[in-house]
Amino acid sequence: MNIELPENGLPDALLDQMSMEQVRAMVSELLKANEELKELNGKLSDARTKLIQSEKLASIGQLAAGVAHEINNPIGFIFSNFSTLEKYLQDLFQMLSAYEQAESELGSSPVAARLRALYEELEIEYLKDDIPSLMNESRDGIQRVRKIVQDLKDFSRVDARQEWEWVNLHNGLNSTLNIVNNEIKYKADVVREFGELPEVQCLPSEINQVFMNLLVNAAHAITAERGTITLRTGHEGSEVWIEVADNGCGIAPENLSRIFDPFFTTKPVGQGTGLGLSLSYGIVQKHAGRMEVSSQLGQGTRFRITLPVRQAQPA
Known part of the structure; x- marks a missing residue:
């Protein structure tokens, strides 16, 4: 909101007294108040955007958890039936072996000839292999489908109640890798390179x-036919x-100081919202941690997240 003086300036009577x-x-104070209002408006807009994005992520998490649950049920009885089917097949193969022995005892009878012809027609030897x-x-x-379902549940934390938990970050990295594998x-x-x-x-x-945000960004940064994403951890x-390091296109030096700003993106129009890194930075700060980046054009980018093992006072 801009505050402007009247077109004719201040009234003459007021000027006489001042x-x-x-x-x-007075003008300086008005301008200062105007700047403070602009800054406050920007913060409110940023907070609103982050809140909307957070609600979207929560909805996506609930959807993923629901899909995982629905897939898990049929996969459970398929897996159970599959084990039973394997046992039945073993019994059938055992019976087939007994028939083969009986065939050899029939000699050159017409029955033995028919069995031999049918054996070859059905390619029983090939089927047995x-x-x-x-x-x-x-x-x-x-088993792969079951693993994907489990990773979906781990990623979305179907049982999550926004409570601070003690977790293995390697499990989180591995399940997220499976989610963004495509x-x-x-x-x-x-x-x-896990420590x-x-x-x-x-x-x-x-x-x-x-x-997830860092892994997807690393994949998008690779412009060569094939690149490398390296994950390192330590204590x-x-x-x-x-x-999370990649050997992609890198980030220009003039953009490094802005990559955590909301809505800032170096991707083409329509391919990025500019919120991923901003939200990630906010999450790391919420955990009393630090998020640092180093990059060189044409050589790649490295993001480093540092987190305390124990929260001093979880929010």
């Missing part, structure tokens, strides 16, 4: 959101640190 210094002081292979691949697929697998190889970490007191769903005194 010195020029008083007029300047292929069926176990198909079963193993199917079991592997079901963003990364075609663009980069992920290298894990020893104690359990950390945090809000797991929010920390996972920070990991120093009462703090732990997590690094």
